[in-house]
Structure formats: C-alpha cells, structure tokens
Amino acid sequence: MAAEASTGSTRQRPIADMLRLPTAPSEKPYLVGYRCQRCGATYIGEGRVGCSKCTSTEPLKEIKLGERGALYVYSIVHQSVPGVPVPYVSAIVDLPEGVSVRCNLVDIEPDPAKIKFGMPVEMVTRKVRERKEKNAEGVEETIEIIAFFFKPSQN
C-alpha cells in the first residue's frame, strides 16, 4: 500500500502505487519507476522480480520520474464501462527517464485535430472519487482517491 497523506479526518490515497503524494506542504506529487541497475531499463510497477530486457535478477532501484513528458499516441474513447464519463482521451506519454505511462490526457478537446503527436505535457493530480472508511481506531474518515493526469504544457 502506498503512503497516504492525511489532513484531519480527510485522508488522500493515490489511485495507484506509482503515484506518490506529498507528505509536507513544500512537496509535490510525483510518479515513481523502477530501474535495472545493470542495463538501465525502466519499468512502471513495484515488486518486479527482475529485468525483462537484460534478464538481470538484481533488485531494481526506485527512481522519481519527471513530471513533464511528450505525447506519443492516443485514442479517443467514446464507449466504456458503466460509470466512466466519455468521451475522453486515453494517451501514452513518454517520460524523459525512458519509460512510458498510460493516462488520461486532460484539459484538451477530445478532437484529433487538436491533439498533436509529440506535444509537451505535464502531470497534474486531481481527486477522482471519495468514500467514507473507518480507520484502525474505528473513527470514520473521508478517503479521497487521487489520480494523476497529463495536460498540455507550454514548453
């Protein structure tokens, strides 16, 4: 379970382990990857047994990923499972550390004419859902689920 950030009776929880939320006001959320210490290949997702590129089984090193990347490709999803608002842009974003992430591209019209290959994008986080949960002491808390998105950036 990834670290949660708490403020009083409201607790923020990342939607996925790869997203790290700030634990102090001076920090910003960031994504993490895992880098092979032999060949440098970088992966998303903790708990890897080894490197599927070079076959090393030495432990991979967690690294902080940059918040800016470039749009590789996308699709505009018009039909989804119940509860998912459509249309939205599903995108593959290349990060400078040599790894790609799948995400929703936000703050852009879901229109192929408006979406440019290679366009610079930057990560933002937003609350996507919330629920009530009782903590270990039996006290009810509000859990905010925080997700990351990428949006067009100016540079």
Place this chain on the structure above:
Amino acid sequence: MRDVYVLGVGMIKFGRYPDKDVPQLGADAAVLALKDAGVSIKDIEMFVCGNLFQANAMNAQRILQQIGQTGIPALNVSNACATGSTAFREAYIGVASGMYDVTMAVGVEQMGKMGLLGGGARSGGESVEGVLGSGLMPAVFGQAGVEHMRKYGTTAEQFAKVSVKNHKHSVHNPLSQYQVEVKLEDVMKARMVAYPNTLYMCCPTGDGAAAAILVSADKMKQYTSKPVKVAASVLTSDPYTDRDLTMPDVNTLTKNAAKQAYEKAGLGPKDLSLVELHDCFATAELLHYDNLGLCPEGEAGRMIDEGRTALSGDIPVNASGGLLSKGHPLGATGVANIYEIVTQLRGQAGTRQVQGAKVGLAHVIGLGSACTINILTV
C-alpha cells in the same frame, strides 16, 4: 521433425447459441472434422481443446464425453485470442514430434453478448479504467492504429476501408456471423467506439467452434491424394520493446513469427495466395500488412487503397470476412482461420474462392501477447 498434414476440418456457423454449451459446440465442430477427414474418433490419438473463458472447465474431456471416451491424452490450452491456433500447434507438435500419427484440435468459445473486453485493471482495489487511460481492447487497438498514423501518415479512412472489404467478403461465407455489406460512408459515420475505430471497425462477440485433424505423411496417404501440408507452424511471445508493457506491441512478435514461418516454409510473402489475419479491429489489419511483409513497411494504407487485398486483388486478405464480420469467438478463431485456408486450398470456397490458391497464411494475435502463424500449402 516430421511433415504434418491437415486431413480434415470442420466449423459451425459463428453466431449465438444460447441453448448450447461449450462442449456441445466443440463436439459439433469435431464431428464435422471427423466426417470431412473420413476417420473415426477411435483413430484420434491425442486431443487438444482451445477455450479461453472456461479454461478451467476441462472442455477437451467434456467434448470426448460427448463423442467418444477413448481414453486418449486430452489437454486444454488458453492463450488469449491465439488460444485456438495454439491448440492447433500443440496438435501439430504431437504429429511432428513422431509421438502420434493422428491428432485433433478443437477451438471453441461461447461469449454471448459479452461487452467490451479487457480493461478492468485495478490497483489495490481501485478501478483505474477510464482514469489512467484505457485498457479496453477498442482503445488499445485504437492507439496501435494511431501509432501507424503517426509513423506513416495512414488515415482513418484507410482503416475504415478494411471494414468495407471484409464485410463484402463475408457475404460469400455462409458460416460468417454477419453477411452484410457496409458502405465506406456508413463505416465512417457509424458511432465512434475508440478513435479511429467506429462500431463497424470492431469485431463482434459471439459463439463458435472449429476443428482440425492432423496426420503424418503415412496416414495422409491412406486417406487422401490431395493433401494440405503444414509448411510452418510458429508461436512467438512479445519480446522486450520499449513501450510494450504500457502499450502492447502487437507488431514485433508478428514480425518475428513471420520471419520464422517464412524461413521454415522456404517461402516468402510473394508466394502467398491468400492470408487470414487477425483483424480484431480494422486498425490491426493494416498494421499486419506491414508486419507480414505483404507490402514494404508503412505502405499498408496504399495497399488497401489500391484494392490489392480484396478478393479481386493480387493477395486477398480475410476472404472469409475476417474477425470483423465472420466473428471472433476467441478460442475458435485460430482454428477457424485454418478451416478457411484449407477450404480455399482445396478449391471448395464457392463464390469467395481465391482462384488457383496454393499457399495460405493464417495469423493470430493474442494480446498479452502471443502470436501464431501457420503456413499451409498444396
């Protein structure tokens, strides 16, 4: 390894069979293949069933419980959309290895009106579908098509033409789930599912089954003077490529499989009379023109524009109607492709017959990923 031949094939019409179950559908196809081959279930020495959604249900044995409990080795395989073709390859290996002289593969699936496949990814209990992009198949293959657009300038209209072509072919296939033509304008204006794939550019869900009987050269000579030979049967998995684990790379493992299959068969793309390839979405078909070497890399859009892959073209692709119209009951698909190639090579394909067909290639991709290529010759 020994030479292997396809002695018989069978296939039921793809569609919806709510009153039957998976073993019954598989048994129906198996009986058709036995009849076609002119052999009895008592002649089968090893039996493989490919089925995905009930992979834990012992369907190989349950089919034999319908048509003949002879006590032979029976096994069940699943390999995503390449499930049926993997079952075929297991049966092929059984004969090629010298262990058996007569083997049978059945591919079967009952999907009913199952909705969008894939997605459903969860992270620590949280659903991420539609929040961290889409893992649903229409978006995955939409993105794969958009990558082809980015690299080569392929257009949404060129992808749409695949749907027009394959639906047109399916009108001539009585076993196709759908047998209706669609106009380019209708495909382009249809409801968008995941750009650039509209509704008619996505294969349907459905039920179906197909079967094939494989034999050694000696057995083949006892039963037929017009053998169909398995010139190559190849299976690959996805090798490491930069984005594969984020955005499934359906190209590299197909290219690898094609290279191995052409080498094994001693043939090349120019020798092919017809191709049945994995058009789960219209975008996928054009990618595989490049991947199978049917055209120089990046020229798939031009190839469909020029009509070269239509029944009337120089290398017909998906004469059966393809997954887009014939249907795609996942476990059945790989064996149904073999059925189509065998039918064509025997000259029994009726109004969709590719004249003078001598060499056919069947290609299947299972996302996750598995790729099979079988090359059959007469």
